[in-house]
Amino acid sequence: MKILVVDDDPNILELVNIHLSQAGYAVMKAGNGIEALKLLDEDLPDLAVVDVMMPGMDGYELTKRLRDEADIPVLLLTAKGELEDKEKGFLAGSDDYVVKPFEPKELLFRINAILRRYDKAVDIHIRVGPLQINRQSYEVSIGKKVLLLPLKEFELLSVLASKPNHVFERDLLIERVWGFDYEGDEQTLNVHIKRLRDKLEGLPESIKISTVRGVGYKLEVTS
Template sequence: MIRILAVDDDLHMLNFVSAELRLSGYEVIEAESGEQALGCLDSRNVDLAIVDVMMPGMDGFELTKILRKDYNLPVILLTARHHIEDKERGFLAGSDDYLVKPFESKELLYRVKAILRRYDQPADDTLAIGTLTIDFKSYEVQSDQGILIIPLKEFELLTLLASKPRQVLSRDLIIERIWGIDFQGDEQTVNVHIKRLRRRLESFAPDVQIVTVRGVGYKLEVNA
């Protein structure tokens, strides 16, 4: 299930956005501040963030910069102001879209679907993380050690983890994304593939590590 992080210190707006998203089949994590939002990401994977601009403490612009830089999350910013300077500042911070309050639920849901479709396909032919470069066309993985060709499921698993760095992906989510919702196997399949992938990365790209979060799942981290 697609999981969306909704961040707003206005509880009325937060409840409205969350309710509309849930009615459309999305799972929603709610946060009333930027600091709380970042805390939510410590143990849960998120596919998209909807962030209010005007919040006390960490505002939406600063939170967006962190979400884009550290978590590679798409972001929709919400604001009550029509100023073009705010829109410019939002896009410079890395937001993908911008909604001015008040807005209709249909407009919000349309923009959410459009961004999720955009991020479902890689924008480029390659994805770089640490010393690794993943080539989507050739299905090759490159590092300072050369070129590595790995089995398709391992390639897809590595791509999924690398597309959401530092985010914890549950075993159920990994199974759904890599093997499909009709998969008849169990979590051991994920564990075996993770083990094989770890073994390959140890010497090929030692700065890139797959970390186990006990009882939850896995995340990809880069050691400086």
């Protein structure tokens, strides 16, 4: 998943870059609207995070261009919270906004919510070694063997498999599977991870769910 981040403040640009990278996203950075549009010639991101107050081309104008030229979802970063500014952003074609200063976790929550609405949170077909996941039919298979998984276990495995050998933070896994407004505790995640491990036990040893103490989990794939 590629995310284009556009902000003329290098500190904000780097802050967003760090948190998105840690969450498993590939980040394309631009310091202004012109740079952002040039990057579209090289690669097409799945979503753009755009600052409103930029010299030259502001975030509203860039949002219109991104929607017209690339048709990608846009989340606006704004220092203003007035209704008029929100309305202007939505009229320009933005999908959501975050008011500065913001909590990085809130930014991640909103990005993932947008991607879910566009059904881009994970690929429809995921292949990890001998493991195949079909997000449309909700089937998990290894060769001719089909695993029957409850919905939350399926979604959890899908997220882990979307980026093999990448460590997903516990909070991020909970948000992606149960939603950012989930009010339960982390024990629910622990239980689902244990159940998945039990079901993956009989599979080739090249695939296993590993714990990274104090951080989260990863789907470890070895050749």
